[in-house]
Amino acid sequence: MADQPRTGFPIGRPDTEAQAPQEPSQTTQRSSSPGGFPGMTPAANQTAVRSAAAPAHANVPAPAPIPRHAPPPSTPAAAARPEKSRRNGGDSLWERVRFEVTDAITSGALSERLIRGCAAVEAPITTGRRVVVLGTAGGAGTTTVTAVLAKLLGSIRQEPIMALDATDQAGDLLRYLGAPAPAAMSALIRNFQTRPVRSLPEATTNAAACGNQVFAADRHDVPAVADSPINPREWTDVSSTLSRFMAVTLVDAGNAPLSRHAAALLETAHAVVLVTPPGDHAPAKLASIQATLTGAFPQVQQLEVTVRSRDSQERRLADRVLPFDRHLAGGGALQLSRLGSRTRIAATEIAGMALLAANRA
Template identity: 65%
Template sequence: MRTSTAPSRGFPGMGANAPLLPPSNPSVPQPPAAPAGPVRKSGDTWWERLRFEVTDAVTSGALSERLIRASSAVEAPITTGRRIVVLGTAGGAGTTTVTALLARLLGSIRQEPVIAVDATDHYGSLLQYLGAAHSTPLTALMQQFRTQPVRILPDAVSNAAACGNQVFATGRSDVPALADAPIALQEWTDVSSTLSRFMSVTVVDGGSSPLSRHAAALLATAHAVVLVSPPGNPEASKAASIRDSLAKEFPDVQQVPVVVRSRQNHDLATAGDAFPFDRHLAEGGTLQLRRLGFRSRIAATELTGKALMAANRA
């Protein structure tokens, strides 16, 4: 006989109860109300949603139970602030999408302060994906940490954009190219250690040059790296080679590989688990967890749990 199990608290769109929200803190910047705009697609078509419901019913709620277990992994206790760097094996692999998903899910399920950092070598889309109302240069945050005392959470996020659910974001929109201004090791060490004093997790979009000097600076203080690659045999070989190189240079950084499917390569064979193609994510723009497809929701939550557990082992 199938029994109903309540989903883990705080996961948007699951169950009849509204997600629990952290108490309002007037001293911490709050995101402005989102302007009205076109309704974005759900990640699943109506046929896919029906198929999911039928499959879940036939398997006695196995898929729902899988989501609940994944959410529990995201809620697991952690030690000090964890730092997770997301790197891609190629441009367009999905590093920014994965970074935004990790930050959104951590902030929604754990309901503790989380910061997402766009540390790519160009003007990225991370802040847009997270719904930030304005650009917040990472250089301004670094300058603040060098020149002003940082004693409480509002100090740490005064130069970051509030994105809701205790998620904050900052980026490198003022840096035109990696060759012009790569992040220095000592500079990043100082800022990442300061963020970890106030944030449960710092999630960093490191771009698509995993073996560069820029990525090395980010990985020097990381607890875990999520390595994102497209499907296909050539990409799998490339990803394996990169993982070997990173393991030799950063043996203490735990690795979490993920293959992200796109509209063009959603049917290519992959080794191991892959993140499914999702219409909502493919549209770009602000990420809304409630619009994720059911399988995307499970995959994203499982990936977030794996990344957090890996970071906690470091």
């Protein structure tokens, strides 16, 4: 039976086949001369052809054999890639050592906090919970908190989670979540209004899949103007539909807690996470916002969270405080494996508190 032509990946060594053209004997006697396979010696006729091609009087030493597994000269050193990932990690080497020593001295107290936080995140829920993230000042970190909560809830609960960037001006939520493509919330709303939604694939048709059962959409198609609130009636229909399929719906509402836009989002919320900047964040202003929300939305449970900046020198873990993290500050796609140890503990505790507050509503 005649040999069939082979397809797929080449089986020859790239360092030898790329330098010299294939000899006729290799094509005519392929079945009996396995010279193209790594680790095999060339056939006798191939050796004879190479010997005859060289002059007899040329007393030139043969070139040193190229190591079979050595990288090509143009290939960058592989050791540089782990260094880059360590630089992008949330903890430096000193911080990792300090965490391990502290955890050992305190008999695993830090690890115990992480276990308790995960147990709170895994708490059973009745129907889909809706949590709105509001900032009390510009640059407080609402998008960071929303992305971290969505990733943690999706990875620990392993249930569908929806994260919506409902800010007046489109933010970076989809980029933080690692969305592969843009996803307009207007298309999501239009889909719910024009066709019945009976399954999770139908509910997420116009959403971006971000891994770990996390889906996302934003308002990137909305003009960036100060007064562009979401229609309360439309939002009521959307939030109720999402709650049928999503364990938790997280909404990044931006930094306008007393606006009509935030009021429409809070109308159907179970809990609100108030994100405050570090340091002196005007306690009087925060108390005023909390009082206003309590009077207008008494059914919504409130949780205050502080996001520390690079300038903060405080390193200890505190309740409802998200410490500064180099990976989060990088602005790229969020990867939980690169979060700092203390950041992971604090974020897990905050996610558990937010879910507990939403369950009380």
